[in-house]
Amino acid sequence: MRSILFLILFIAEGWFISISAQDSEQRILEQLDKAISQKEKFKNDREAVISQIKQRLNYATDNTERYKLCGELFNLYLHYQADSACHYIRRKEYYNSLQPQPERDIEISINRAEVRGVMGMYNEALTELQTIHPHELSSPNLEYYYFTIRACYGWMADNTVDLHVKQTYLKKTELYRDSLLKILPQGSNRNIVLAEKMILSGQADQAIPILNKVLTSPLDIQEKAYAYYTLSLAYEAKKDTDMEIYYLAQTALIDLNASVREYAALQKLARLVYQQGDPERAYNYVSCSMKDAVACNARLRFLEVTEFYPIIDKAYSDKKAQEKRLGRILTLSITGLAVYLILLAFYLYHGLRKLSLMRKNLSKSNKELVALNQQLQQTGKIKEVYIARYLDRCVSYLDKLEQYRRSLEKLAMASRIEDLFKAIRSADFLREERKNFYNEFDKSFLELFPNFIHDFNNLLNEDGKIEPKPGEILNTELRIFALIRLGVTDANRIAHFLGYSLATVYNYRSKIRNRAKGDKDNFEQEVMRL
Known part of the structure; x- marks a missing residue:
């Protein structure tokens, strides 16, 4: 009995968790839809921040300050507009040339490699990175170097069709990830990279608690997006599509709010929602991804989108065509129904007029009948009263005639002939x-x-x-x-x-x-x- 009860409770708990997950997924997708509709606002907010930094750069007199402001503008443009990011790399080179520093030269080289990777220029990016010797780098630049070269090999693996070459790039990615883990201090970034390594090695269940713990610690926007995206990879490995959708949507929501244009989350999400039977939403997401990839000049993201854009576009077009056909059918049906209702209304109107006329005639007949009944009742009453009076009067006359006869009889018996004649003549x-x-x-x-x-x-x-x-x-x-x-x-x-x-x-x-x-x-x- 206890085992049956436990089983029922287990099934009910699973059902409630499933319903809760679906509700959470639907809510986050609705928030994402709203964010896409507000893209222009987020873009204006980012442009306003860029404009402020540009003004500070125009008024700056110190070359170190100028170099720093160009670095800020590079970071703002890197995943927003790659061409502008290249421009501010050149500005950084110029200000560094006025006061040369070796660490800055290395930072600029990594900047150049990073922006080339965003633009899909992977060979050029690797060529730039291979000029750098990691053992000569200080801590900040070393972390930056390993992050960039790992990302570059990851992009190349994603963009390679040949399986043998792909495996080579993946091994390189793993190698540089391990190098990064060795130098990263304990904290959120190291835990996210460690979780990524665990996911790729088939330990997604162990990676999820680490990432959930990371999300409870203070994070900046970029770190939070990175944690969410890595969680989506964990649930992808577990084939838990609902949770994968949820964390991809969280990542995409951060990207859109920050007006980032080079991203992977939204286009992956488009593919998933399409597979779940929502081509309209998928089309909205993939269109947004394509426009942002073109605006940013992010070649890899553009190629990723164009792989499945025609499929989603066709499904969306088919759905719209079907909706249009249904709309025409519905319009014709409503028109036919409206015509039928109008004819029915005219029929009912004439029927009601006839009924109203019949009611008036019936009312008139009823009134006449009531008046006739009243007359009959009155006539009956008259007859009753006068018949009763007539009968009373007849009896009274008989009685009086009897009395009159006796009075005459008495006069005759008394031989009062003169009085008798007098009475008769009166x-x-x-x-x-x-x-x-x-x-x-x-x-x-x-x-x-x-x-x-x-x-x-x-x-x-x-x-x-x-x-x-x-x-x-x-x-x-x-x-x-x-x-x-x-x-x-x-x-x-x-x-x-x-x-x-x-x-x-x-x-x-x-x-x-x-x-x-x-x-x-x-x-x-x-x-x-x-």
Whole structure:
């Protein structure tokens, strides 16, 4: 169980380390992309430093000071613009000729060999170095000599196709590296050279801790770049591409920030990112390397770039062409989709207009239906009220007729013939019953239409308004139009209901119609809508 748990933890740790390494690699590459985009700024910064030293040189009066300033300018131009570096070697020669010193002569010779190596003039560089006798050199020049001749043989090995010759140059490089290790004092430079030797002898695992320790100590920019580059060589030997990319990117970042133009890290990095399937970034890196190599006149670096530039350029061009094709396809697709959406929008617009019109018609129909329902409800209510009143009135009439019959029967049984005829001839009973009937009608109507009198008067002129007299519920005019409101519009039926002649009803209707505010012909229709 413990072994399984240990295995799971080991796998998880490896997975997290892998994810962390990929994140670090991506971040450093993004920083490098940003640095490439700011190359002009870094160039201006370096030019500003060069310009300041040139001004100091112009104002200097001491030849020793002038020689020293020319040396500073040589170092600034060496990996930036080799032709200018040659110019300041000649200036150093001139100022040294005014006050000759043997150590300076040797330094100038090594300077000349170094700049020729940068420019790819390896035979000339070696010829210059072979004129120097190492056992005659003091410590600073001896270290400089071994650094330069080792680098020169290394460049020649890198630039040689013949394997036998290449091995010869590599042995020479190793020989001078060993000589350098013998004279270098303990410190960062010696440890970096020692780590390089260990890597080339197949001891990359032992070299990595040494280099990591070097990076924890105080280093100048050039030493830090050298340490990073050597670490990339160690991981290259271990075939750990992610870490190799990371340290090459760190080296290239320092080169770009310092506006160095002769370098190996960025072009190696271009090859690796291309192999990892990122031709666009590789093209950006290799283009930057080529421009800097040409600007510096660094022949070896230019040749190294041109070896694989066509491959990356073709891959980049193919990718761009594919992206262009995809862009056209996408544009056509988007255009087709846009046309489809426009047509769909027009279709939906017309559909929505039709739907809106249908909704309006439906709303209108609903309103009419609601009004009709209200009318039906009102008609039903009218019928309910008047049927109930009619039934009550019929029962009441039957009761009264029964009482009237008994009163007549009593008169007849009492032989009161004169009183009997008098009662029969009297109209008081019918007049009273008609009055009660109209009162019941008026009450029932106003229960159904409590605002009828007010609403009816709103249809009339101010002078023609009708108000019932005290003690009246409705007067004759109002009762006629109350019947019209109930739907009784026939003049004969109105006259019969009220006990008036047909002419009287016509007169009342005409008189009231003439008092109307609006259209007199539609007056009664307005009344029916109250």
